[in-house]
Structure formats: C-alpha cells, structure tokens
Amino acid sequence: MSRPPKQVHLAAHFPGVNNTTVWSDPKAGSQIEFSSFAHLAGTAERAKFDFLFLAEGLRLREQNGRIYDLDVVGRPDTFTVLAALAAVTEHLGLAGTINSTFNEPYEVARQFASLDHLSGGRAAWNVVTSWDAFTGENFRRGGFLPQDQRYQRARAFLHATWQLFDSWRGDEIAADKESGLFLADPRAGTFQYRDAHFDIAGQFDVPRSPQGRPVIFQAGDSDEGREFAASAADAIFSRHGTLTAGQAFYADVKGRLGRHGRTPDQLLILPAATFVLADTDSDAAELAHQVRLQQVSGATAIAFLEQLWNRDLSGYDPDGPIPDVDPVAGEHTIARGRASVRMYRDPVATAREWRAKAEAENLSIRELIIAVTGRQSFIGSPASIAQEINELVQADAADGFILVPHITPGGLDDFADKVVPLLQERGVFRTEYEGSTLRDHLGLAPLTRAGLPRRAAS
Amino acid sequence: MASPPPLHLAVALDGAGWHPAAWREPRARPGELLSGRYWVDVISEAERGLLDFVTIEDGLSLQSARPGEPDLRRDQVRGRLDATLIAARVAPVTSAIGLVPTVIVTHTEPFHVSKAIASLDYASGGRAGVRVRVSAARHEAAHFGRRDFPALSLADRARSRAAGLVADLFDEAADYVEVVRRLWDSWQDDAEIRDVGTGRFVDVGRLHYIDFSGRWFSVKGPSITPRPPQGQPVVAALAHGSVASRLTARSADVGFVTPRDAQDVAGIVAEIRSEQRAAGRAGELVHIFGDLVVFLASDRVTAGRRKARLDALAGAAYVSDAAIFTGAAGELADLLLDWQQAGLTGFRLRPGAIPDDLEAITRLLVPELQHRGAFRRGYESPTLRGLLGLPRPASRYAVA
Numbered sequence: 130m131s132r133p134p135k136q137v138h139l140a141a142h143f144p145g146v147n148n149t150t151v152w153s154d155p156k157a158g159s160q161i162e163f164s165s166f167a168h169l170a171g172t173a174e175r176a177k178f179d180f181l182f183l184a185e186g187l188r189l190r191e192q193n194g195r196i197y198d199l200d201v202v203g204r205p206d207t208f209t210v211l212a213a214l215a216a217v218t219e220h221l222g223l224a225g226t227i228n229s230t231f232n233e234p235y236e237v238a239r240q241f242a243s244l245d246h247l248s249g250g251r252a253a254w255n256v257v258t259s260w261d262a263f264t265g266e267n268f269r270r271g272g273f274l275p276q277d278q279r280y281q282r283a284r285a286f287l288h289a290t291w292q293l294f295d296s297w298r299g300d301e302i303a304a305d306k307e308s309g310l311f312l313a314d315p316r317a318g319t320f321q322y323r324d325a326h327f328d329i330a331g332q333f334d335v336p337r338s339p340q341g342r343p344v345i346f347q348a349g350d351s352d353e354g355r356e357f358a359a360s361a362a363d364a365i366f367s368r369h370g371t372l373t374a375g376q377a378f379y380a381d382v383k384g385r386l387g388r389h390g391r392t393p394d395q396l397l398i399l400p401a402a403t404f405v406l407a408d409t410d411s412d413a414a415e416l417a418h419q420v421r422l423q424q425v426s427g428a429t430a431i432a433f434l435e436q437l438w439n440r441d442l443s444g445y446d447p448d449g450p451i452p453d454v455d456p457v458a459g460e461h462t463i464a465r466g467r468a469s470v471r472m473y474r475d476p477v478a479t480a481r482e483w484r485a486k487a488e489a490e491n492l493s494i495r496e497l498i499i500a501v502t503g504r505q506s507f508i509g510s511p512a513s514i515a516q517e518i519n520e521l522v523q524a525d526a527a528d529g530f531i532l533v534p535h536i537t538p539g540g541l542d543d544f545a546d547k548v549v550p551l552l553q554e555r556g557v558f559r560t561e562y563e564g565s566t567l568r569d570h571l572g573l574a575p576l577t578r579a580g581l582p583r584r585a586a587s
Numbered sequence: 588m589a590s591p592p593p594l595h596l597a598v599a600l601d602g603a604g605w606h607p608a609a610w611r612e613p614r615a616r617p618g619e620l621l622s623g624r625y626w627v628d629v630i631s632e633a634e635r636g637l638l639d640f641v642t643i644e645d646g647l648s649l650q651s652a653r654p655g656e657p658d659l660r661r662d663q664v665r666g667r668l669d670a671t672l673i674a675a676r677v678a679p680v681t682s683a684i685g686l687v688p689t690v691i692v693t694h695t696e697p698f699h700v701s702k703a704i705a706s707l708d709y710a711s712g713g714r715a716g717v718r719v720r721v722s723a724a725r726h727e728a729a730h731f732g733r734r735d736f737p738a739l740s741l742a743d744r745a746r747s748r749a750a751g752l753v754a755d756l757f758d759e760a761a762d763y764v765e766v767v768r769r770l771w772d773s774w775q776d777d778a779e780i781r782d783v784g785t786g787r788f789v790d791v792g793r794l795h796y797i798d799f800s801g802r803w804f805s806v807k808g809p810s811i812t813p814r815p816p817q818g819q820p821v822v823a824a825l826a827h828g829s830v831a832s833r834l835t836a837r838s839a840d841v842g843f844v845t846p847r848d849a850q851d852v853a854g855i856v857a858e859i860r861s862e863q864r865a866a867g868r869a870g871e872l873v874h875i876f877g878d879l880v881v882f883l884a885s886d887r888v889t890a891g892r893r894k895a896r897l898d899a900l901a902g903a904a905y906v907s908d909a910a911i912f913t914g915a916a917g918e919l920a921d922l923l924l925d926w927q928q929a930g931l932t933g934f935r936l937r938p939g940a941i942p943d944d945l946e947a948i949t950r951l952l953v954p955e956l957q958h959r960g961a962f963r964r965g966y967e968s969p970t971l972r973g974l975l976g977l978p979r980p981a982s983r984y985a986v987a
C-alpha cells in the first residue's frame with residue numbers, strides 16, 4: 130500500500146534587497162509602501178498559502194566602502210508591517226526575521242506575543258544570528274559578539290524567550306466583573322533566566338497568546354546552524370531547493386532530530402525558490418533568460434565578481450574575460466552587510482572553477498555570472514511547475530517552498546491563479562484553510578500548556 | 588473678539604480606561620483587551636469624533652498601582668500588548684486619526700524604534716507619532732539585565748542621587764530622540780531614483796550616515812527604512828516637572844502637562860516656552876496639551892454617579908497626577924476653552940472608563956465644541972502633522 134501523498138506547504142517571501150528583485154521592470158512597484166505588502170499578502174491568502182515571510186538586515190549593504198546602489202534598497206520594520214498585515218488578512222501566517230544579537234529577549238518576546246494576539250495565532254519568528262561589528266554600529270552595544278558565540282547567544286536568547294512565553298499558562302485572566310477578580314494568579318508571568326549571556330528576572334507582561342509561542346524558523350546553513358534548527362526550530366528556511374542538494378540537506382537535518390528527542394514531522398524543510406511562469410515551457414525558458422539579463426547587469430556582474438574575489442574589480446569590462454588574478458584570501462572586506470558572501474567557503478577554488486568554466490564555454494564576466502549565480506528554481510508552464518514542486522516534495526527534497534517573486538508586489542499573482550489550482554487538483558494542497566493558527570497550517574501539533582514544554586531543552 | 592485658534596483634542600488609551608475599576612463597568616470588555624478587534628473599535632470611535640490622535644500607554648512590566656515596583660494586585664487590569672504593534676494593527680483600518688504609541692526609551696534601541704515609527708507612518712499614510720517615556724524602575728531594568736538602577740522610594744525621588752539618575756535618563760531620552768529624528772532624515776525624500784540607464788536604484792549622495800556619538804550610545808546610520816511620508820513623524824512626551832518639560836522643549840512636537848487650574852496653566856506654559864527659547868526653538872510650533880482624566884456625561888449628576896460607583900468598586904476615591912474632571916460635556920467645554928485662553932494649544936483627555944467616557948467625548952463634548960466654533964467639523968489633512976499645523980520639514984541633510 131502506498132502512503133498518501135505529502136501535502137505541499139507554500140509561502141510567499143516579500144521580494145528582497147538583492148538582485149533577484151527586478152526593479153527596472155515597468156511592472157515593478159514600491160518596496161516600502163504598505164500597499165505592496167498588502168498586495169502580496171492578499172495574493173498569498175487568496176491562494177491559501179501557509180504564510181508570508183519578511184527578511185531583515187539591520188544595516189544598508191556596502192561594497193568598496195560605499196552604500197550598494199544597484200539593488201533595491203530600503204525595508205520597513207518587520208514587527209510593524211506584520212501587525213498591520215494582521216488587519217488586512219485573516220488566515221495567513223505572518224513570519225518575521227528578527228536577529229538574536231541586536232535585540233533583547235524581553236522586548237522580542239513581548240513583540241511576538243503581541244503579534245500573536247493581534248493576529249489570532251499567526252506569528253512566526255525566523256531566528257537569525259548576524260553578529261558583525263558592521264551591523265553593530267547601529268546599536269547600543271556595537272559589535273560585541275564574537276562570531277563563534279552567535280549560536281550560543283541565539284540558543285540562550287531562544288530559551289529565554291520560551292521561558293517568557295511559557296510564564297503565563299493561559300488561564301490567569303478571570304476578568305470577572307461581578308466578583309472583581311481580574312487576575313486569578315498575581316504572580317503570573319514570573320520568570321528567571323541566567324546564563325553566560327543573560328541575567329534577567331521578573332514578571333512578563335503579555336499573557337499567553339493563541340499559539341503559546343510563535344512558530345520558530347531558522348535560516349543558517351553551517352553545521353552549528355543545522356544543529357540549532359534540529360534542537361529548536363519548527364521549520365528551516367534553506368537554500369537547497371534542487372533534488373540532490375535538497376534530499377541531502379533534508380536527510381541531514383531530519384536525521385539530527387532523534388538526538389534531540391524529536392520526530393521528523395516536528396521540523397519542516399522549506400527551501401527558498403524563485404520561478405518564471407509562462408504559458409509554455411519554451412516561452413518560460415525564453416522569459417527566464419530575459420529576467421536573468423535584468424537581474425545581472427554589467428555592473429551587477431562586476432559586483433558579484435568582487436564579492437568572490439574580495440577586491441576592487443571596477444576596472445574590468447563585464448563583457449570581457451574573467452580576471453586572471455586570484456581572490457584576496459582572508460577576512461572578507463569588500464562587501465559588507467551581506468550574509469551570502471560567507472557562502473563561498475573556499476574563494477580561490479571557486480574562482481578557479483569559474484575561470485575554467487568561462488574559458489571552456491567562452492563566457493564573458495556577465496555571461497558567467499548569469500550562468501553560475503541565481504538561476505531560477507522553477508521555469509516552465511503551470512503544469513510543469515506544479516509537477517516539479519510536487520515531485521520534489523514527494524521525493525523528500527523539501528516539505529514545500531518559500532516562493533520569492535522577482536516582481537514587487539504582483540509577482541505571485543500568476544502563480545496563485547495558475548499553479549496553485551493544479552496542486553489542489555492533485556490533492557496535495559489545501560483548498561480551504563482548515564485551522565486558524567499558523568501551527569495548524571503547518572501541520573504542527575498545538576503546544577502543550579506552558580510549564581510542560583513540548584520539547585526537551587537542548 | 589477674534590475667534591480662538593482651533594482646539595486640538597487627543598485621547599489617551601490605556602486598557603479599559605484610566606479608573607482602576609473601569610473594567611467592571613457594564614459596557615467594558617475586559618476579556619478582549621488583548622485582541623485586535625477591541626483596539627480597532629476604540630480607535631475607530633475616537634476617529635468618528637474627529638480627534639487629532641490617540642496615544643496608547645505602554646510599559647516594560649506588568650501594570651502596577653505602586654510606582655516603580657510590582658503590586659501583585661488581583662483586582663485591576665494586568666497584562667497588555669506592545670503599543671506600537673497595536674497602532675500598526677489599527678493603521679490599515681482607520682483613515683484619518685493620528686496614532687501615537689508609547690515607547691520606553693531607556694531599554695530599547697533608537698535604531699529599531701526609528702524604523703518602527705517610520706513603518707507605522709507608511710502603514711497609516713502619514714499618521715504616525717511616538718510618545719517617549721523613560722523608566723527608572725528597578726524591576727523593569729531587571730527584565731533586561733543590562734543596567735542596574737538603585738531602588739527608589741517616592742521619598743527618594745527628591746534626593747539628589749535620584750534626581751541625578753532622573754536627569755540622566757532624560758538626557759539620554761533627548762539623545763535618543765535626536766537619533767530617531769536623524770535616522771528619519773537619513774534618506775532624503777528623493778534618494779530613490781530607479782535610474783535604469785545607470786542601473787542605480789538609489790543615489791548614495793542622498794543617503795546619509797548620521798554618525799551620532801553620545802554618552803550612552805553611538806549610531807552610524809543610515810536607517811534601513813526610507814524617509815517616512817511625514818518626513819518627521821510627531822514626537823510627544825509627558826512634560827510635567829522641569830526635567831521632563833526640558834525634554835519636550837528640546838525635542839518634542841507635543842508636550843503633555845498636568846495643570847490643576849487655569850493659573851497653573853499659565854505658569855507651566857511660561858516655563859516650557861522659556862525652555863523652548865533656550866533650546867533655540869523659539870520659532871517652532873511646539874504644542875502644549877493639558878492632560879485631564881474625564882468622567883463625562885450629558886449632565887453632572889449622571890457623571891458624578893458613575894464616578895462614585897467606580898470609586899466604590901475600587902474601594903478608594905480615584906487619584907491621578909492629572910486633574911480629574913467629573914461633569915457635563917458643556918462644563919468641560921467651558922473649562923477647556925478657559926485653559927486654552929491661559930496658553931494651552933490642546934488637550935489629551937484620559938477617559939475614566941471605555942467606552943462610556945470615550946463616547947461622551949466623541950458624541951457630547953465634540954459637538955459642543957463644534958457648536959462653539961472651537962473644533963473641526965471634518966478632518967482637514969490626511970497627515971498627523973497636518974492636523975497639528977506642523978509643516979512637513981525637509982531632511983536636515985538635504986542641501987538646498
């Protein structure tokens with residue numbers, strides 16, 4: 130007997146501040162007006178998506194000592210936009226990226242608990258771990274955290290907020306007008322958390338929210354990041370969306386769960402995915418190429434090359450050959466405020482591969498960058514894309530995808546109208562929301578009442 | 588006689604109202620104070636009354652009747668939501684009223700708060716403000732574990748050690764507001780160019796490091812959020828006492844004061860105006876709003892009865908830092924116009940109980956003031972600055 134097909138999970142990522150987002154297209158709208166966020170959230174909810182996702186970076190990116198001006202720049206405050214979106218949506222989960230270095234547990238806990246109340250149980254927190262002194266220059270403590278302590282702090286931060294979320298059981302507010310009893314337990318919210326990173330105690334002031342705790346996402350990729358996710362997260366936002374890489378990542382992370390007393394259904398793997406949709410596969414392939422040309426201008430190609438080479442290459446011609454000098458080894462200094470530069474773990478080796486590929490295929494710098502970076506995940510007709518997504522999910526390369534449209538804010542409209550119905554026809558995607566909380570949408574069991582943590586502490 | 592300048596009216600929202608027994612009123616909704624719907628209903632009512640703005644109280648600890656420490660009471664509203672998020676939740680479903688959440692500056696990051704209020708300004712189409720507050724409470728500091736304050740009894744507050752701490756907290760608040768404001772200006776209005784020809788999305792010459800460096804923090808900038816619709820959202824602060832009033836005079840657009848009578852008004856206003864001149868802001872419009880707790884009805888007897896009932900439920904007569912008005916809407920209108928004559932530009936009314944006193948403001952007091960030609964009959968501006976008569980300033984970094 131074959132098992133019933135897995136259900137696909139889908140989410141909408143608001144287009145980011147990188148070159149995936151095509152701002153030069155006539156259809157491209159505002160990255161900051163609230164109407165853009167409301168539009169994408171409306172599309173996602175109409176398509177019965179699990180949630181909308183916001184990324185965050187707390188310092189404008191720089192390259193060669195200047196603010197980087199080739200990509201979209203400017204983002205809103207995550208909590209504020211999500212709380213406003215709670216007013217214009219009813220079911221959609223609201224996921225925000227908030228880092229554990231330049232925030233404090235008490236404040237973040239009250240913001241997420243407030244968001245969960247105001248949205249009726251739809252809040253999620255993507256815990257990220259930026260630590261760098263560059264970002265720290267915008268905050269009271271500066272760059273106080275050594276890189277090797279960022280996951281220690283993240284873990285401590287998360288455990289501290291869990292204690293805060295769980296400090297109310299949920300039955301303390303009597304609000305009985307007759308008897309005059311408002312708060313049945315005047316010590317509700319009592320907490321104390323001490324370790325190498327935090328020494329906090331007192332009474333938390335936000336009563337238990339509908340989900341108890343926000344859904345926890347994690348988006349790191351290192352061994353430490355994966356271990357953190359396996360111990361503590363409900364979902365991973367990964368960059369491994371192809372069949373082989375996806376299956377390897379999926380098996381690796383789900384394989385870590387047992388050690389933390391958890392089962393595979395307690396952690397969803399949701400890779401980021403871009404897409405180009407057209408009536409036919411060949412139209413889509415042609416369109417995808419046009420989009421890549423929009424995404425990688427000559428200037429952007431040089432900028433990408435500099436990020437790997439870690440040196441100023443502004444004198445090079447993007448339509449000419451790859452530089453024959455090697456990348457500058459050591460600490461990355463050319464591009465700042467960009468998590469992706471740490472992707473290149475061996476820049477010299479990667480540069481050699483790129484040079485070999487360019488020579489073998491006779492590619493210019495721009496052509497090379499188009500070929501080696503950011504090809505769209507799904508390119509095709511609605512039927513092809515629906516099939517590919519379903520196959521990847523059924524093959525355990527993913528539990529679903531966080532879709533990143535390249536046009537703000539309408540880039541998801543066609544997907545919602547044309548691909549989602551095909552997934553619904555296959556019986557692998559919901560046609561109506563069944564529950565009211567984001568945990569419901571993700572198929573995660575409700576949390577047990579506080580005081581009985583569902584998870585063992587790691 | 589020349590007609591007086593238009594009066595500005597705000598309400599201060601806190602849970603079920605300012606009276607500790609307000610939640611027990613027949614029409615109170617104490618079980619819904621943590622829901623979005625409650626706040627949408629309440630703020631929509633204020634908007635129906637054409638009020639300039641609402642403030643939303645907040646704190647970084649459970650509410651307490653004892654200043655500076657927990658009280659472990661069971662008979663009053665305890666537990667609340669983050670005020671900025673409440674304002675954001677309400678922004679898309681209101682259209683004209685200003686939204687002014689409270690932010691505690693002592694334990695938060697000016698960078699985060701600047702972009703939060705800028706984003707509220709985007710979500711509301713230019714109706715955001717922020718009311719800044721300091722916290723000297725030891726138990727709130729312990730929630731953050733980063734600073735240690737001495738235990739302060741009320742009697743201590745007069746002593747020099749406490750006075751030094753409080754002065755420091757307000758100086759820090761002034762630095763904080765300076766950073767928040769510089770960050771709002773750190774993107775010029777025309778920074779986003781979307782120049783397809785050169786491939787540049789922004790003109791980096793129109794983005795500015797704020798390079799703030801002070802005693803408590805330094806902040807580099809620019810903000811990650813473009814300049815908000817109002818340019819500078821409205822900054823408000825409580826201004827009772829000379830330390831607090833100096834913050835308003837130096838940094839705020841609106842100060843809330845707590846006079847006891849018209850004569851008191853004149854003295855308070857004179858002090859703030861003089862601080863304002865000392866801060867080099869003589870030419871700027873700084874509003875001074877009188878705070879009043881109101882128990883309001885169509886006639887004095889009904890209002891008095893309700894106040895008495897609430898006091899009986901609470902077991903004590905209500906006391907406040909602000910003057911308490913109990914009576915008819917017409918009498919309150921007299922008082923407001925009288926205090927306006929003495930120098931106030933507006934009022935922030937704290938409804939004793941919600942919804943009764945809020946509705947008495949919007950449905951009795953406002954028509955009374957309109958009748959006397961003292962209050963707007965329709966919203967005259969889509970932005971909060973516009974309602975308050977504040978021009979939209981250019982970025983301080985823009986070169987003319």
Ligand SMILES: Cc1cc2nc3c(=O)[nH]c(=O)nc-3n(C[C@H](O)[C@H](O)[C@H](O)COP(=O)(O)O)c2cc1C
Binds near residue numbers: 348353
């Ligand atoms: C798909 C994906 C999305 C991410 N989004 C963000 C983000 O929005 N903001 C952020 O500060 N970091 C983001 N990160 C960075 C991670 O949180 C983390 O800091 C980074 O991957 C380095 O950690 P690692 O060494 O464990 O991979 C993202 C990472 C991945 C893989």
